[in-house]
């Protein structure tokens with residue numbers, strides 16, 4: 001499968017970010033996802049957004065745009081396969097940022113996949129809370145609005161009607177300073 005990846009970045013003050021917060025609406029959509037109530041990084045949870053963000057002043061939103069070439073509906077399986085590989089790679093890069101930079105927090109793309117099967121499925125607590133990371137959507141942010149307004153992109157889906165032109169992985173780094181990290185050193 002032929003594809004390329006472009007990275008886009010945007011730094012936003014936490015106060016400005018809160019206009020994209022709409023927990024009720026986002027969690028309504030989350031209820032239709034297979035991970036709902038089956039992964040400790042996903043809803044339902046009782047994380048208070050204000051206390052979660054209180055240690056940070058800025059969010060550095062990162063978008064990896066996977067440009068798909070010459071794809072058609074028959075390639076949807078291989079598109080999905082490549083997307084899963086690229087999501088893993090994207091999140092691994094974010095974890096490297098987290099490990100190298102104290103005082104930063106990360107938000108990954110999608111649900112935590114550190115274990116083959118999340119302990120929540122077995123109703124056991126997560127024993128890896130340091131590595132279990134939330135995503136923007138699992139905290140209640142309207143990611144569709146963020147990518148549209150800030151990056152002029154839209155969320156596309158793999159479905160049985162047409163092949164998407166591109167797919168997005170969206171993550172973020174939270175910090176107390178502007179430009180604390182050279183993100184380009186980590187994203188490849």
Ligand code: SF4
Nearest residue numbers: 040112115118119126
């Ligand atoms: S680290 Fe494992 S148990 Fe914890 S949230 Fe991630 S997948 Fe679930």
